[in-house]
Structures are given as structure tokens and as C-alpha cells.
Amino acid sequence: MKGLTWDHPRGYGPLDELARREGGVDWRRQSLEGFESTPIAELAAEYDLLVIDHPGLGAAVEHLVPMEELLDAGELAAWRAGTIGASYDSYVLAGWTWALPLDAAAQVSVGTFAELPRTWDEVLAVAREGGVTPCLGGPHALLMYFAVCVAFGVQPFTAAAERAVEVLTELTAYADPSVAQRNPIGVLATMTDGPVRYCPLVYGYTGYPLLSFQDAPAGPAGIGSVLGGTGIAVSRKAPVEQARAVVRRLIAPDVQTSMFPEFGGQPADRRVWTRPGFHGDTAATVERAWVRPREPGYLRFQTDGSRILRDGIVAREARVHDRLVARYEEWRRA
Incomplete structure (x- = not known):
């Protein structure tokens, strides 16, 4: 076979x-x-x-x-x-x-030091010191958005979920865009070989003995991660x-x-x-960990939604969440 x-x-x-x-x-x-x-x-x-x-x-x-x-x-x-x-x-x-x-x-926290941030408030505080990156490549901008929504206890694509975009925008503002736009394997490689010391949400991989893997950061609703x-x-x-x-x-x-x-x-x-x-x-x-939608057409939406978020967050554009919600509603109407 x-x-x-x-x-x-x-x-x-x-x-x-x-x-x-x-x-x-x-x-x-x-x-x-x-x-x-x-x-x-x-x-x-x-x-x-x-x-x-x-x-x-x-x-x-x-x-x-x-x-x-x-x-x-x-x-x-x-x-x-x-x-x-x-x-x-x-x-x-x-x-x-x-x-x-x-x-x-599932998305977990990964760093080059032993005690990683446990909450999103701690994540943003560490990010201000530098050497921190999100993982926004491919579908992962959207998956980070979902994870932050879960941590904050809000439904994706609702008005309350705009908070997740705000968190990711602040996190990305302190990061190197060329690293932030990589996929998980690329982010982990950068952490092993370069100046990046922490990523709060990236799909974990065995085989990186020099990195510390810990549970995903918690928000008001607890740990937020996507399966x-x-x-x-x-x-x-x-x-x-x-x-x-x-x-x-x-x-x-x-x-x-x-x-x-x-x-x-x-x-x-x-x-x-x-x-x-x-x-x-x-x-x-x-x-x-939260389970993504699996209906027909989701993969196309996942690609488009992640691109909308990634481009908008990196460029610090206004109304990024509105565009994401509009694309989501278009998919659901199809």
C-alpha cells in the first residue's frame, strides 16, 4: 500500500x-x-x-x-x-x-528559560523586554486568535473577541516580523539557533531538548489552546x-x-x-484543547482568515477583526 x-x-x-x-x-x-x-x-x-x-x-x-x-x-x-x-x-x-x-x-508555551509566563498578563510583560514572538505563519495566526479567545472565555467572531486581536497586535508589536510570520517548525528553529527566547503559543514538537515546553498561558477562563x-x-x-x-x-x-x-x-x-x-x-x-470547525469550506476560510489577521496585525491596521468577521460570515452563508 x-x-x-x-x-x-x-x-x-x-x-x-x-x-x-x-x-x-x-x-x-x-x-x-x-x-x-x-x-x-x-x-x-x-x-x-x-x-x-x-x-x-x-x-x-x-x-x-x-x-x-x-x-x-x-x-x-x-x-x-x-x-x-x-x-x-x-x-x-x-x-x-x-x-x-x-x-x-496543542499550542503550548515554549522558551529558552525554565519558568515561562503562566498568564497572558505575564506574557505581555515579558514581550516588552524583547526576544518574544508569536507564530503567525500559514493558518497559525487564526489558531492563535482562537486560543486567546478560549483563554479569555469569549466566542470567536463576536464583538468581545476583538480583545484577542488586541492581545496579538500588542504581542507582535514587540517581535521581529520575519520570525513572527514563520510556521511552528520555523519558530522553534529560530529559538534554538537565534535571539528569540519565548513563544507563548506554538504547536509543541518533541526533539528539542534545549527548549522548555510548558502549558499554554491562561486568561480569565483558564488555559487557551487549539487541538x-x-x-x-x-x-x-x-x-x-x-x-x-x-x-x-x-x-x-x-x-x-x-x-x-x-x-x-x-x-x-x-x-x-x-x-x-x-x-x-x-x-x-x-x-x-479546543476543536476547530470541520465543515466543508473551513480550510479555505482558515487560510483566508489567517492571512487577514496576519497582514492586519503586522501592519497594525484598524478594523482587522471586522474584516475577519466578514470573511467568516461569508463562509457560513456559502
């Missing part, structure tokens, strides 16, 4: 190792940008197995095999109970499970028995709790996240 994952050790390391040991899948890779924005339906026409991002599900379900047709109810219930946060439920639409979570992630991670989906063209066998192995305890961490992965299995010290003890953030 031919499979597609994404081009980072977290995305391909465990999969390549399992395939090396047991065969069954020739894994190809796409960039992080492709993973975040390429329609799943297009990829399902070429690949048997897909490592996917849950926001693209709404426009793709007719091209995928529901997991209820591959695994029995007991297996699915056990994996649902064993995964962290909303990792499993983010792949459930209209009563069917369209992928199974392999990898868990990431990946799931394994099966296209309609895949050979069923072979696909079933690979999916079972990918969620097996030995693969999730041993092979995934050993080969650069970030498993969805809650038992790994509750190990002392795993990924900076950020399990609390992943447990409560």
Missing part, C-alpha cells in the same frame, strides 16, 4: 520504523503546509493510507472508509477511552469515525484487509507507548502524556 504522512520526524519517524520492521506501507511525505491545507479528497485518490489533520474532514468523508467498517466497536471504544483530550472525537462526524488519532498536539495532532485515515481505494492490519498496529499499545516516543513521535495515547516530564508536562493543555 502507498501512504502519505508529513515531512517532520514526528510525522514519519515511527511510521517508517514500523514499516521497516513489518512492511505493508510505502510512506511518502508532504510538507507541513501541504498537510495543513491540501484537500484530503485529492490525496485519497492517490494514496491508500493518509495521515490527516481533522479540520479537513468535512469535505472528504465520501472518499474515506469509516473506522466502524474496519474495526469492531470494542476496539474503537477502547482507543477512544485511551486517547488524550478530544483527539478521538475530533475525527468523528455525523456519528462515524473517519480517522483514528495517532499523534496528539492539533494527526489521525490515520483509509481511502476508499485501499485494500481493506491490509489497511485494517496497519491501522490496528498503529494504535497498538507497544507502538503507541514505545515505538512512537522512541522514534520522534508524539502519540495520542494518554498514558505517554501522563509520564512525568513527557513534553514538559503539558498534558493539561492537550486535555482541554
Whole structure:
């Protein structure tokens, strides 16, 4: 079978190792940008197995095999109970499970020093000292906006949510725009090699031992973060028995709790996240991370909304939130 994952050790390391040991899948890779924005339906026409991002599900379900047709109810219930946060439920639409979570992630705080800010007031105070950046590349300006809305207890795209844009605008005013407009991998690389010492919200990645990962900053409503991670989906063209066998192995305890961490992965299995010290003890953030919309058209809106925010915040333009809300309402009317 031919499979597609994404081009980072977290995305391909465990999969390549399992395939090396047991065969069954020739894994190809796409960039992080492709993973975040390429329609799943297009990829399902070429690949048997897909490592996917849950926001693209709404426009793709007719091209995928529901997991209820591959695994029995007991297996699915056990994996649902064993995964962290909303990792499993983010792949459930209209009563069917369209992928199974392999990898868990959420935006967390990352820094080059030990005690990172715990609240958004502390974040802005540290930002005024310099060396702090947001992560606004690709879809991440919009995802930061969502996370700040969650922390402040306001609904996105409402008048109260303009506070989130104000926070991000102030944060960005103290940052290097060339760094702020990178994706998470680019931001983390800059923190490892350059002058940036802190990012309050960036998707965490294992494999950065020189960086400190801690829970996302809290606002009046508590921690605010947006769920990431990946799931394994099966296209309609895949050979069923072979696909079933690979999916079972990918969620097996030995693969999730041993092979995934050993080969650069970030498993969805809650038992790994509750190990002392795993990924900076950020399990609390992943447990409560907010799930994005998954309806058809969301990915296009995510791209457009993030561009509106990123360009407006960097340029300190007026009425940025109004333009974002207008684009959101256009999507919802379509």
C-alpha cells in the first residue's frame, strides 16, 4: 500500500520504523503546509493510507472508509477511552469515525528559560523586554486568535473577541516580523539557533531538548489552546484487509507507548502524556484543547482568515477583526 504522512520526524519517524520492521506501507511525505491545507479528497485518490489533520474532514468523508467498517466497536471504544483530550472525537462526524488519532498536539508555551509566563498578563510583560514572538505563519495566526479567545472565555467572531486581536497586535508589536510570520517548525528553529527566547503559543514538537515546553498561558477562563495532532485515515481505494492490519498496529499499545516516543513521535495515547516530564508536562493543555470547525469550506476560510489577521496585525491596521468577521460570515452563508 502507498501512504502519505508529513515531512517532520514526528510525522514519519515511527511510521517508517514500523514499516521497516513489518512492511505493508510505502510512506511518502508532504510538507507541513501541504498537510495543513491540501484537500484530503485529492490525496485519497492517490494514496491508500493518509495521515490527516481533522479540520479537513468535512469535505472528504465520501472518499474515506469509516473506522466502524474496519474495526469492531470494542476496539474503537477502547482507543477512544485511551486517547488524550478530544483527539478521538475530533475525527468523528455525523456519528462515524473517519480517522483514528495517532499523534496528539496543542499550542503550548515554549522558551529558552525554565519558568515561562503562566498568564497572558505575564506574557505581555515579558514581550516588552524583547526576544518574544508569536507564530503567525500559514493558518497559525487564526489558531492563535482562537486560543486567546478560549483563554479569555469569549466566542470567536463576536464583538468581545476583538480583545484577542488586541492581545496579538500588542504581542507582535514587540517581535521581529520575519520570525513572527514563520510556521511552528520555523519558530522553534529560530529559538534554538537565534535571539528569540519565548513563544507563548506554538504547536509543541518533541526533539528539542534545549527548549522548555510548558502549558499554554491562561486568561480569565483558564488555559487557551487549539487541538492539533494527526489521525490515520483509509481511502476508499485501499485494500481493506491490509489497511485494517496497519491501522490496528498503529494504535497498538507497544507502538503507541514505545515505538512512537522512541522514534520522534508524539502519540495520542494518554498514558505517554501522563509520564512525568513527557513534553514538559503539558498534558493539561492537550486535555482541554479546543476543536476547530470541520465543515466543508473551513480550510479555505482558515487560510483566508489567517492571512487577514496576519497582514492586519503586522501592519497594525484598524478594523482587522471586522474584516475577519466578514470573511467568516461569508463562509457560513456559502
